[in-house]
Amino acid sequence: MSRTTLRATMLGGAALFIAALAGPAFAHVTISPGDAAKGDSDVEVTFRVPDEEDTATTQVEVDFPTDHPITGILPEPTPGWTAKVENFTLPTPIKTDDGTVTQVVSKITWTGGQIPAGQYQGFHVMLGHVPDDAGQVTFKALQTYANGDVVRWIDVQQAGQPEPDHPAPVLKLTAASGGDAAPSASGAPSSSASGSPAPSVTVTTTAPASGTTAATAKSDSTARALGIAGLVVGALGLIAGGLGFTAARRKAAGESS
Numbered sequence: 001m002s003r004t005t006l007r008a009t010m011l012g013g014a015a016l017f018i019a020a021l022a023g024p025a026f027a028h029v030t031i032s033p034g035d036a037a038k039g040d041s042d043v044e045v046t047f048r049v050p051d052e053e054d055t056a057t058t059q060v061e062v063d064f065p066t067d068h069p070i071t072g073i074l075p076e077p078t079p080g081w082t083a084k085v086e087n088f089t090l091p092t093p094i095k096t097d098d099g100t101v102t103q104v105v106s107k108i109t110w111t112g113g114q115i116p117a118g119q120y121q122g123f124h125v126m127l128g129h130v131p132d133d134a135g136q137v138t139f140k141a142l143q144t145y146a147n148g149d150v151v152r153w154i155d156v157q158q159a160g161q162p163e164p165d166h167p168a169p170v171l172k173l174t175a176a177s178g179g180d181a182a183p184s185a186s187g188a189p190s191s192s193a194s195g196s197p198a199p200s201v202t203v204t205t206t207a208p209a210s211g212t213t214a215a216t217a218k219s220d221s222t223a224r225a226l227g228i229a230g231l232v233v234g235a236l237g238l239i240a241g242g243l244g245f246t247a248a249r250r251k252a253a254g255e256s257s
Contacts, residue, residue: 029141029153031169037176039132047169049143050120057115059144060123062108065137069104072128078121080113130173137171
């Protein structure tokens with residue numbers, strides 16, 4: 001094999017290796033962190049939404065489960081976006097230490113802003129009270145683009161099966177630590193605690209427009225760029241070592257002859 005061919009082969013392999021590691025970072029709508037303690041309250045999470053098309057994302061909807069409900073939510077203002085929270089009246093109210101909860105969160109929708117092509121946005125929320133009777137909570141997200149395309153991140157991962165094309169964000173629920181008792185639903189930021197059913201409530205939070213991406217998105221992108229740069233340097237080192245080894249072998253073969 002000639003030196004030129006060897007160099008091209010090693011460069012191509014390094015590029016594929018780096019692309020395989022860097023590519024999945026923008027693959028799906030995700031929730032971070034990906035786990036929380038069962039029955040915990042005031043849980044801060046971020047829904048991270050990547051834009052994978054040639055046009056901007058203009059709406060993000062996240063549907064909450066009603067079989068294992070979240071009793072309340074507070075969205076953090078996201079510059080340029082309006083958050084609308086919708087509640088669901090339970091057919092059977094939930095009994096808590098502080099009263100009876102008749103409504104839980106069913107949906108949150110962000111509109112008014114844009115996620116440019118090739119970028120992502122983090123939407124931060126505080127969950128009032130997560131279930132204590134389930135192993136995980138599955139959210140279903142709908143992403144709408146400026147051209148009208150809608151990507152449905154609603155597929156549920158099945159045990160022993162490959163990851164679906166559009167997996168739904170999942171929050172895994174772990175056992176609470178030994179010294180911490182699970183709090184009641186009374187700490188929920190937007191739940192209804194009354195003995196009689198109440199009408200569905202809509203909460204709207206509007207933040208001033210000051211850009212399209214949050215500060216956390218920038219810091220995460222910087223960290224990812226530094227990680228990829230490190231991989232590039234490592235790959236170039238491997239290439240240089242391989243070329244040096246080949247040159248040494250050629251020199252030794254020439255001397256022996």
